Amino acid sequence: MKILVIEDEHKVAEALKEGLEHESYAVDIAHTGEDGFFLLNSKQYNLLLLDLMLPGRDGIEILKTIRDKKLDIPVLILTARDTVEDRVLGLDSGADDYLVKPFAFPELLARIRVLLKRGKEKQTSRLQLADLEMDLIKRKVKRSGKDIALTLREFDLLEYLLRNQNQIVSREMLAADVWKETNRATPIDNLIDVHIARMRRKIDDPFETKLLHTVRGVGFIFSEDTP
Amino acid sequence: MSFLPKNIRTRLTLWYVLALTFILLLYAGVSITLVYINLRNNLDDQLQQDYEIVENLIRIMPNGTVHIDSDDDPYFHERWFQIWSADWKLLYESRSFTGKILPPISKSVETTDGFHSYSLQLKNNVDLRVLSGKINIDGKWLFIRLVRDEESLWNQLSNFMRLMLIALPVAIILAGFGGYFLTKKFLSPIDEIADKARRIGEENLKERLPVINPDDEFGNLARVFNEMLERIQKSFVRLKRFTSDAAHELRTPLTAIRSIGEVALQDYKDAKYYREIIGSMLEENRQLTHLVDNLLFLSRTEVKNFKTHLTKLELKSFTQETVEFINVLAEEKKQTIIVKCESEIIVNADRTLLQQALLNLLDNAIKYSPENSEILVKVNIAEDNSAVIEVKDNGPGIPGEHLVKIFERFYRVDKGRSREMGGSGLGLAIARRAITAQGGTLTVKSEVGVGSSFKIIL
Ligand SMILES: Nc1ncnc2c1ncn2[C@@H]1O[C@H](COP(=O)(O)OP(=O)(O)OP(=O)(O)O)[C@@H](O)[C@H]1O
Numbered sequence: 001m002k003i004l005v006i007e008d009e010h011k012v013a014e015a016l017k018e019g020l021e022h023e024s025y026a027v028d029i030a031h032t033g034e035d036g037f038f039l040l041n042s043k044q045y046n047l048l049l050l051d052l053m054l055p056g057r058d059g060i061e062i063l064k065t066i067r068d069k070k071l072d073i074p075v076l077i078l079t080a081r082d083t084v085e086d087r088v089l090g091l092d093s094g095a096d097d098y099l100v101k102p103f104a105f106p107e108l109l110a111r112i113r114v115l116l117k118r119g120k121e122k123q124t125s126r127l128q129l130a131d132l133e134m135d136l137i138k139r140k141v142k143r144s145g146k147d148i149a150l151t152l153r154e155f156d157l158l159e160y161l162l163r164n165q166n167q168i169v170s171r172e173m174l175a176a177d178v179w180k181e182t183n184r185a186t187p188i189d190n191l192i193d194v195h196i197a198r199m200r201r202k203i204d205d206p207f208e209t210k211l212l213h214t215v216r217g218v219g220f221i222f223s224e225d226t227p
Numbered sequence: 228m229s230f231l232p233k234n235i236r237t238r239l240t241l242w243y244v245l246a247l248t249f250i251l252l253l254y255a256g257v258s259i260t261l262v263y264i265n266l267r268n269n270l271d272d273q274l275q276q277d278y279e280i281v282e283n284l285i286r287i288m289p290n291g292t293v294h295i296d297s298d299d300d301p302y303f304h305e306r307w308f309q310i311w312s313a314d315w316k317l318l319y320e321s322r323s324f325t326g327k328i329l330p331p332i333s334k335s336v337e338t339t340d341g342f343h344s345y346s347l348q349l350k351n352n353v354d355l356r357v358l359s360g361k362i363n364i365d366g367k368w369l370f371i372r373l374v375r376d377e378e379s380l381w382n383q384l385s386n387f388m389r390l391m392l393i394a395l396p397v398a399i400i401l402a403g404f405g406g407y408f409l410t411k412k413f414l415s416p417i418d419e420i421a422d423k424a425r426r427i428g429e430e431n432l433k434e435r436l437p438v439i440n441p442d443d444e445f446g447n448l449a450r451v452f453n454e455m456l457e458r459i460q461k462s463f464v465r466l467k468r469f470t471s472d473a474a475h476e477l478r479t480p481l482t483a484i485r486s487i488g489e490v491a492l493q494d495y496k497d498a499k500y501y502r503e504i505i506g507s508m509l510e511e512n513r514q515l516t517h518l519v520d521n522l523l524f525l526s527r528t529e530v531k532n533f534k535t536h537l538t539k540l541e542l543k544s545f546t547q548e549t550v551e552f553i554n555v556l557a558e559e560k561k562q563t564i565i566v567k568c569e570s571e572i573i574v575n576a577d578r579t580l581l582q583q584a585l586l587n588l589l590d591n592a593i594k595y596s597p598e599n600s601e602i603l604v605k606v607n608i609a610e611d612n613s614a615v616i617e618v619k620d621n622g623p624g625i626p627g628e629h630l631v632k633i634f635e636r637f638y639r640v641d642k643g644r645s646r647e648m649g650g651s652g653l654g655l656a657i658a659r660r661a662i663t664a665q666g667g668t669l670t671v672k673s674e675v676g677v678g679s680s681f682k683i684i685l
């Protein structure tokens with residue numbers, strides 16, 4: 001999987017490259033719109049990460065040219081501008097998704113995964129990690145054969161963690177996907193932390209192997225291995 | 228109107244000089260006409276008297292000729308008249324040359340009963356006033372025509388006009404000057420105000436415009452401007468304080484990041500240690516991000532054309548959902564949140580903003596009240612038909628002197644304690660903006676030791 005990153009801020013670009021390469025993507029970086037456009041035309045990419053504020057050619061312009069040329073590459077916009085109008089402009093110009101800076105890296109990874117396997121969302125009725133099982137139809141959760149009672153919200157949370165197992169999920173991702181809270185000025189971090197703590201009490205505390213781990217400063221990971 | 232002078236003083240003077248000229252010209256025209264009519268009437272009266280005298284002097288001789296008893300009239304030689312027969316023959320004239328220069332008597336005299344007066348001008352530009360009449364003497368019809376020179380009439384009239392011609396411009400010029408100086412005097416406060424206003428800038432916003440006479444229009448103008456200056460000054464002060472407050476708030480996490488990083492680099496430690504350090508730095512970064520997000524939200528809602536998305540919203544279920552959402556935080560402190568709502572209430576509101584405000588109020592209520600306490604959320608319709616969501620706690624309350632300030636950005640009653648709990652002091656500012664942006668109000672009542680009550684009124 002090859003990703004092109006068009007981002008003028010060198011530090012951010014380098015961090016993105018390293019982080020993405022760590023996830024086994026092949027990454028090229030362009031620091032200006034022109035370079036990026038040249039690379040897009042000369043090589044094949046599976047995904048474009050596009051910064052909107054670029055020197056020279058503006059990100060929206062590049063996006064429009066790509067769409068005019070009918071290049072069918074998924075585009076994920078990264079930008080510091082996050083008014084509704086900006087979002088609409090970005091999506092109208094042909095972007096597939098939109099991420100506001102500063103963003104959580106795990107969230108970027110999650111969005112990239114969604115874009116790369118779009119339409120191939122698995123339809124399952126069961127989710128599992130180690131000896132923890134979730135039956136999505138009966139809405140039942142068991143660990144080591146023992147039933148675990150969860151509230152509605154906890155069930156949603158656990159389902160999300162199971163679907164994203166072995167990947168770091170940030171609080172932003174949980175806020176947006178589990179709590180459906182997209183307003184960044186509504187702080188629900190405390191809320192999330194409390195729910196995570198309760199979840200631990202139910203699914204981890206009585207058992208030897210811990211599954212729900214905190215990655216300090218980043219978020220949580222649902223995995224058999226300790227990070 | 229580019230040909231008008233730019234400054235009001237000249238323009239005003241010009242306008243009223245113009246108006247005055249117009250009025251005076253009108254006045255002159257009318258009075259000249261009146262004088263003329265008056266003089267002519269006088270002339271006609273004299274002619275009338277002449278006529279009566281002449282009438283009595285006429286004798287008809289037996290041979291049919293006309294004789295005038297000129298001896299009975301001391302002024303006879305100054306008179307100028309003709310006598311015509313009914314068949315339009317000139318029977319007599321007081322000066323023999325007259326017949327040659329005067330046109331024949333007009334036939335309309337015959338048809339006119341009484342007298343017939345008119346003016347006529349001779350070829351040599353001599354103006355004459357004529358009176359003709361019909362008389363019957365001894366059964367014989369005669370026409371008498373009397374003439375007087377209009378020279379003295381025109382002399383008097385032209386004297387009068389000359390007087391006007393001199394007096395009018397003098398009056399206008401005098402009035403113009405007077406007006407100019409008067410307007411100058413009356414408009415002088417404007418210059419003073421302008422002068423002062425020019426010198427008020429960012430550094431001396433405290434200064435005010437001079438109010439010379441508080442009761443007149445300029446005094447009023449200056450007062451209004453002063454009130455504006457007052458508002459500008461206040462918002463300037465607020466802005467300055469906000470900037471420094473914001474900078475200070477940013478400084479805290481920045482300092483933390485810096486010290487954590489610097490301390491970590493003092494020694495060589497294992498990966499686990501560095502992971503902790505980086506994690507801790509990221510946590511501070513989170514703080515910063517939150518702060519910036521909140522500030523952005525505030526600045527975005529403060530612009531005038533901020534768009535809200537009003538929809539029909541049922542308050543009972545909305546409140547229950549919102550309480551449900553945050554309830555775990557209360558449960559952690561063994562607090563109970565009770566929602567009281569008699570019936571369903573439908574309002575027009577921006578759901579996201581309203582939820583944000585209510586969450587902030589609930590967050591505070593939970594955060595600042597003790598464990599095992601009770602928080603009451605009451606939804607109802609007030610007497611004035613507005614919808615009210617009240618969040619009432621049994622917490623420590625807020626002292627009166629802080630009550631007005633808690634809605635200000637970064638304002639916290641107890642800085643240390645609040646920051647410990649992760650607060651930046653923006654919660655209530657955001658809540659109030661979120662409510663006022665959709666036309667509502669957010670008010671507070673509090674009693675120390677009893678509790679606080681925040682009311683969202685929509
Ligand atoms: N229910 C309450 N009881 C007592 N004090 C309160 C209550 N609500 C607010 N306050 C006081 O008002 C101050 C301002 O509240 P605000 O919500 O704006 O800031 P914060 O809670 O300190 O921080 P933030 O909401 O940004 O996390 C608080 O610091 C607190 O001292």
Ligand SMILES: [Mg+2]
Binds near residue numbers: 591650
């Ligand atoms: Mg608060």
